[in-house]
Amino acid sequence: MNNKEDSVIIIDKVSKLFNLPVEKRKTLFEELAAIARRKNHYMKLWALKNINLSIKKGEFIGIIGANGSGKSTLLKIIGHIMPPTEGNVLVKGRIVPFLELGVGFQEELTARENIYLYSALMGLTRSQVNERFDNIISFAGLQAFVETPLKDFSDGMKVRLAFSTAIATDGNIYLVDEVLAVGDMEFQRKCYKVFADFKRKGKTIVFVSHSLEVVEKFCDRVVLLDKGRIISEGEPYKAINAYYKLTGFDKNNNHDEALAKMKENEKGMAKKHELEKEIRSQKLANEKLKEELMLEKTAREKLEKEKEEAKEASKIKPLRRGSREIEITKVSFMGANNKEKNTFRVGEKLKIIMQYNAKKRINEPMFGIAVFDSKGTYIIGPNNIFSDYKISSVYGKGTISYELDSIPFLPGEYYVSVAVHNKQETKCYDFHDKLYKIRVAKRGTKQIYGLLELPHKWEHQAGGARRK
Amino acid sequence: MHYLFRTFIQYSLASEGVDLKKKELRKKEWRIIREISWNDFKLKYNRSVLGFVWSFIKPLLMLLTLYIVFHVLFKWNIPHYELFLLLGIILWNFFSEATSNGMNALISKQSLIKKIFFRRRILIISSCITDVISLVLNIIVFLLFMLAFGMGFSSYNLMFLLYFAEIFILALGMSYGLSALYIKYRDMKHIWDVLLQIGFWITPIVYAVSTFPQKYVNLIMLNPLARIINDSRDAFIFHYIPSLKHLAITIVLCLVIYFIGFWIFRKISPYFAEKI
Numbered sequence: 001m002n003n004k005e006d007s008v009i010i011i012d013k014v015s016k017l018f019n020l021p022v023e024k025r026k027t028l029f030e031e032l033a034a035i036a037r038r039k040n041h042y043m044k045l046w047a048l049k050n051i052n053l054s055i056k057k058g059e060f061i062g063i064i065g066a067n068g069s070g071k072s073t074l075l076k077i078i079g080h081i082m083p084p085t086e087g088n089v090l091v092k093g094r095i096v097p098f099l100e101l102g103v104g105f106q107e108e109l110t111a112r113e114n115i116y117l118y119s120a121l122m123g124l125t126r127s128q129v130n131e132r133f134d135n136i137i138s139f140a141g142l143q144a145f146v147e148t149p150l151k152d153f154s155d156g157m158k159v160r161l162a163f164s165t166a167i168a169t170d171g172n173i174y175l176v177d178e179v180l181a182v183g184d185m186e187f188q189r190k191c192y193k194v195f196a197d198f199k200r201k202g203k204t205i206v207f208v209s210h211s212l213e214v215v216e217k218f219c220d221r222v223v224l225l226d227k228g229r230i231i232s233e234g235e236p237y238k239a240i241n242a243y244y245k246l247t248g249f250d251k252n253n254n255h256d257e258a259l260a261k262m263k264e265n266e267k268g269m270a271k272k273h274e275l276e277k278e279i280r281s282q283k284l285a286n287e288k289l290k291e292e293l294m295l296e297k298t299a300r301e302k303l304e305k306e307k308e309e310a311k312e313a314s315k316i317k318p319l320r321r322g323s324r325e326i327e328i329t330k331v332s333f334m335g336a337n338n339k340e341k342n343t344f345r346v347g348e349k350l351k352i353i354m355q356y357n358a359k360k361r362i363n364e365p366m367f368g369i370a371v372f373d374s375k376g377t378y379i380i381g382p383n384n385i386f387s388d389y390k391i392s393s394v395y396g397k398g399t400i401s402y403e404l405d406s407i408p409f410l411p412g413e414y415y416v417s418v419a420v421h422n423k424q425e426t427k428c429y430d431f432h433d434k435l436y437k438i439r440v441a442k443r444g445t446k447q448i449y450g451l452l453e454l455p456h457k458w459e460h461q462a463g464g465a466r467r468k
Numbered sequence: 469m470h471y472l473f474r475t476f477i478q479y480s481l482a483s484e485g486v487d488l489k490k491k492e493l494r495k496k497e498w499r500i501i502r503e504i505s506w507n508d509f510k511l512k513y514n515r516s517v518l519g520f521v522w523s524f525i526k527p528l529l530m531l532l533t534l535y536i537v538f539h540v541l542f543k544w545n546i547p548h549y550e551l552f553l554l555l556g557i558i559l560w561n562f563f564s565e566a567t568s569n570g571m572n573a574l575i576s577k578q579s580l581i582k583k584i585f586f587r588r589r590i591l592i593i594s595s596c597i598t599d600v601i602s603l604v605l606n607i608i609v610f611l612l613f614m615l616a617f618g619m620g621f622s623s624y625n626l627m628f629l630l631y632f633a634e635i636f637i638l639a640l641g642m643s644y645g646l647s648a649l650y651i652k653y654r655d656m657k658h659i660w661d662v663l664l665q666i667g668f669w670i671t672p673i674v675y676a677v678s679t680f681p682q683k684y685v686n687l688i689m690l691n692p693l694a695r696i697i698n699d700s701r702d703a704f705i706f707h708y709i710p711s712l713k714h715l716a717i718t719i720v721l722c723l724v725i726y727f728i729g730f731w732i733f734r735k736i737s738p739y740f741a742e743k744i
Contacts, residue, residue, distance in 0.1 A: 028659075103583055104583035107579075117507060
C-alpha cells in the first residue's frame with residue numbers, strides 16, 4: 001500500500017458493464033411494449049474486467065490493444081465521464097481529457113467562444129484565458145479563423161484547436177486518446193514536442209494509441225488490454241511484443257504464413273466454394289439459429305467494423321509477384337552474433353539474407369532490397385547492380401546477403417521488400433512486396449526526430465574565433 | 469486507507485488540484501454558467517436580422533391576437549386586460565421555454581458531457597438562466613407598458629421578486645427532471661409539448677380565476693404556476709398581498725416539484741455519458 005502514496009491515479013478492481021440494447025428501444029412506448037412482452041433484449045458486455053493499475057506522478061503510460069479492448073472506456077472512467085460498474089477510480093490532480101479527437105467543442109460557437117468556454121470548464125478565469133489566447137491560436141495556426149464558427153472548420157483544424165486549447169490549461173494529468181490520427185506532419189511534430197516538454201515538467205500522461213511506434217518512443221510503461229483485461233504491463237517493448245503475439249503478427253512466421261496462405265488460396269478455392277455453399281444452405285435451414293446469431297451480431301457489429309478499419313489503416317498489403325524462374329525461398333534477418341531475429345537496436349549490425357532457387361541458368365541477376373517505415377516512406381533501396389557487385393550467373397540454390405554495419409533507422413517498425421529482377425529490370429522473377437517486418441527498439445538512442453541516426457560527431461568551441 | 473480513499477474521491481469529484489476549496493469550485497462553476505448562458509443567449513438570435521428584439525415581438529404578437537379575440541370579439545371585461553394578459557403571457561412563455569430548453573440542455577451539449585467531467589447540473593442551470601435573461605428583458609417591456617397605460621409603480625410591485633424566485637425554482641426543478649428523463653426516453657419531448665398546450669389553457673393566462681365558482685378555483689390553484697401568475701398580477705396590477713398561508717403553500721409546492729425533479733436528475737446523471 002505504501003507505494004500508493006505517490007500515485008496520482010489508482011484504478012482499483014475496476015469493471016465496467018455495458019448493457020447494449022439488441023433492438024433499439026429509445027422511446028417510452030417501446031419500453032412499455034417490451035415489458036409487456038416480458039422480453040429483455042440487452043446484451044451484457046464487460047468492457048473492462050477487474051482492472052488494477054496505479055500510475056505515478058510524472059509517468060508517461062501507454063495503453064495499447066485492439067479496437068474494442070476497452071482502452072477508451074478505461075480512459076473515460078479515469079476521466080470520471082463514466083462511473084465504473086465495480087471498483088474505484090481515484091485521481092489526484094486536475095485532469096485534462098482529450099478523448100476521441102476532441103475536447104467537447106460546440107459546433108455553433110466560434111473558435112474564440114469555444115476556447116473561453118472550454119477554459120472555463122477547465123477552471124481558468126477570463127483573464128487567464130485572455131493571457132493565453134494568442135498562444136493557443138498561434139499554436140493551432142488558426143489566426144485567421146478566430147471568429148469562424150467551428151462547424152465551418154475541417155477535421156484537422158478542429159483537432160489542432162482542441163489540442164492547443166487543451167494543453168493551455170493547467171492540468172497535471174492528461175488523458176490522450178488518438179490525437180495524432182488527424183493533423184499534418186508539421187502539427188504532429190509540434191505535438192511530440194509538447195509531449196516531450198510535459199515529460200520534462202513531470203506531468204502525468206495516459207496515452208492511448210494504435211501507433212506502436214509513438215507509444216514505444218514516448219512511454220515509460222505500456223499496458224496491453226485485450227477484451228477488457230490487462231494482458232501485459234511493463235516495459236514498452238515487452239507489452240508491444242505481447243501485442244504482436246496476440247494479433248498473430250509474430251516475427252518469423254510472417255513469411256511462411258503468407259506463402260502458406262497463398263498456396264492455400266490457389267488450391268483450396270474450389271473446396272472453399274463448396275464449403276461456403278454448405279454453410280449457406282445450413283444457415284437457411286436454421287432460421288431460428290440465424291435469428292439468435294443476428295442478435296449477437298448487432299452487439300458485435302461495432303467491434304468487428306472497427307477491427308476491419310484498423311486492418312485497413314495499417315497499410316500492410318503483402319504481395320508477391322514474378323515469374324519465379326528465380327524464387328526467393330527464405331528471407332532472414334540477423335543481428336550482431338549472427339542470430340536470427342526481428343527486433344534490433346539502433347546502431348546494431350543488420351544482415352539480410354535471401355535464399356534463392358533458380359530453376360534455370362540466369363545471367364547477371366539483380367537482387368534488391370527496399371526498406372519502408374510504418375507510414376510507407378521508402379527509406380533505402382539498394383541492389384547489387386547499383387553497388388557494382390556483379391553476380392555472373394545463378395543456377396540452383398544459393399544465398400545472397402546484404403549487410404549494414406550499423407542500423408541507422410530510428411525506433412519503429414519497418415517493412416522490408418526483397419526482389420530479384422534481370423539486370424535491365426524489365427523482367428521480374430520474384431518480388432516480395434513488404435512481406436517482412438522488422439522492429440527497431442528504443443534502446444540505444446534518444447533521438448526521436450526524423451528517420452535516421454547517422455554516424456556523427458558533435459563539436460563545440462566556446463568563444464568567438466577558432467584558435468589553433 | 470479509508471481516509472485516503474475519501475479524500476481522493478473529494479478531489480476527483482472536484483476534478484481540481486489539491487488546494488481546492490468549496491468556494492473556489494463555486495466560483496469556477498459560476499464562470500462556466502455565465503459562459504454557457506451568454507453563449508446560448510447570443511446563439512438564440514444568431515444570424516437573425518432583428519436579433520434579440522424577437523424576444524419582445526413574440527409576446528407582443530401573442531398579446532395582440534389574444535386581446536383581439538377575447539377583449540374585442542368576446543367582449544370580456546377584465547380590468548386592465550392588456551396588462552393582465554401581457555404579464556400572463558410573459559410568465560407563461562418563460563415557463564414553457566425554460567422547461568423545453570432545459571429538457572434539451574443535456575442532449576444539445578452532449579459533446580461536452582461525453583468528453584469533460586463537470587457537474588452536469590451546470591448545463592440545466594445555464595439553460596434556465598439563458599431564459600431568465602429574456603424574462604428580465606420582457607419584464608422591462610412590461611414595466612414600460614405599465615407606464616404607457618397610466619399605471620404607476622408602487623411598493624406592492626416588490627412582491628414580484630418573491631414570485632420571480634418561485635417561478636425560477638419551479639422551471640429549474642422541472643428542467644432537471646425532464647432533461648434526465650429525456651435522455652432515457654425520447655418521447656418526453658412530444659409528451660411535454662402536449663402538456664404545455666394543455667397547460668396554457670388550464671392556467672389562468674387569458675382568463676381570471678375569479679370568474680369561476682370557488683370549487684373550481686381550488687382545483688386550478690393546485691397548479692403552482694397558476695398561483696404565481698395570479699399573485700404576480702396582484703403585485704403589479706391589483707396591489708394586493710395574499711395571505712401568508714397562501715404564500716407558504718406556493719413556496720412548498722415549488723420546492724416539492726424542485727426536489728422531485730432534482731432527485732430524478734441525481735439518479736440518472738452518472739450515466740449521462742453512456743446513455744446519450
